[in-house]
Amino acid sequence: MKKHTTDEEIVARASAALKAKTDSLDAATLSKLNQARQRALAEVENPKSAGRYWLPAAGATACAVLAVALLVNRPDTDTPDATIVASTVDDFEILMAEESIDMLKDLEFFELMEMLEQTPGEAETIG
Amino acid sequence: MIAVTEIAPLVPAKSQRTPVADVVERDMNRFLASVERRALSMAEISVRDREEALDIVQDTMIRLVRSYGDRPAEDWAPLFFRILTNRIRDTHRRHKVRNRVMSWFGRGDEDDYDPIASAPDPDGASPREELEAEESHAALLAGVAALPARQREAFMLRSLEGLDVATTAKAMGCSAGSVKTHYSRALHALRACLEE
Numbered sequence: 616m617k618k619h620t621t622d623e624e625i626v627a628r629a630s631a632a633l634k635a636k637t638d639s640l641d642a643a644t645l646s647k648l649n650q651a652r653q654r655a656l657a658e659v660e661n662p663k664s665a666g667r668y669w670l671p672a673a674g675a676t677a678c679a680v681l682a683v684a685l686l687v688n689r690p691d692t693d694t695p696d697a698t699i700v701a702s703t704v705d706d707f708e709i710l711m712a713e714e715s716i717d718m719l720k721d722l723e724f725f726e727l728m729e730m731l732e733q734t735p736g737e738a739e740t741i742g
Numbered sequence: 743m744i745a746v747t748e749i750a751p752l753v754p755a756k757s758q759r760t761p762v763a764d765v766v767e768r769d770m771n772r773f774l775a776s777v778e779r780r781a782l783s784m785a786e787i788s789v790r791d792r793e794e795a796l797d798i799v800q801d802t803m804i805r806l807v808r809s810y811g812d813r814p815a816e817d818w819a820p821l822f823f824r825i826l827t828n829r830i831r832d833t834h835r836r837h838k839v840r841n842r843v844m845s846w847f848g849r850g851d852e853d854d855y856d857p858i859a860s861a862p863d864p865d866g867a868s869p870r871e872e873l874e875a876e877e878s879h880a881a882l883l884a885g886v887a888a889l890p891a892r893q894r895e896a897f898m899l900r901s902l903e904g905l906d907v908a909t910t911a912k913a914m915g916c917s918a919g920s921v922k923t924h925y926s927r928a929l930h931a932l933r934a935c936l937e938e
Binding site for chain 2: 619620622625626628629630631632633635636637640644645647648651652654655656658659
């Protein structure tokens with residue numbers, strides 16, 4: 616007669632198996648885990664550095680673009696070299712593009728943060 | 743040309759760190775130390791490679807601290823496991839692409855994962871008991887590893903990590919009903935595996 620395994624037995628045996636696996640981690644692996652944790656904790660000094668940089672960078676970029684526009688439209692004979700202005704604008708576009716990529720990466724977690732503030736059960740998986 | 747890349751550091755030097763940052767570091771250290779081993783086991787079961795699993799856990803830790811270190815501590819667990827499951831999923835996607843490319847060159851999946859070899863070695867048991875325990879653990883771990891991703895996530899978060907349904911739902915980014923469904927199907931699959 617086939618023995619029927621209850622849900623509780625399955626969970627208990629799986630927990631035991633996983634616990635045994637976890638307890639058997641060797642010293643080298645535990646050391647690597649500790650190193651990983653220390654690297655992460657170093658970020659506590661610099662929390663959200665990636666996210667916080669894009670605002671001032673974008674602001675500074677906007678100011679720079681404005682400055683270039685003023686330079687280009689300046690009504691005097693001291694016209695800046697067109698190639699320098701063009702390359703400067705190109706640089707700004709590259710900077711903005713990089714910041715846009717970072718923003719897109721963070722969007723997934725902004726959505727998660729929004730979901731955390733919702734009532735459980737309302738949010739579905741994203742991606 | 744106006745230099746826009748030289749931005750003054752927004753974070754004070756270590757000597758100027760606030761007491762709040764010290765508290766966050768202490769609490770975060772405690773939290774990460776409490777989950778790192780289980781996180782590694784979960785990742786290793788999923789991706790079947792310890793080095794890759796270590797990378798996943800490290801990336802997860804860094805991401806949590808960097809992006810959510812200022813969140814309340816009670817949010818860390820669902821956020822941590824959400825990031826972890828996402829990273830595991832990304833790794834699986836990369837494996838799929840790699841295997842597809844390899845198959846074009848006539849080389850299939852070279853997965854040499856051996857659940858028997860990776861099974862733990864329990865202490866204080868007779869050789870027969872050790873063998874039975876090893877085989878039982880190995881069979882169960884192999885069964886967990888073989889589960890579809892969402893079922894494996896739900897099962898490990900609920901049974902290994904002991905998260906309740908609501909917290910598991912946050913970690914998985916789905917509804918509580920979906921968690922129950924995935925978990926129930928996982929149990930069904932593992933029962934079939936154990937009763938073979």
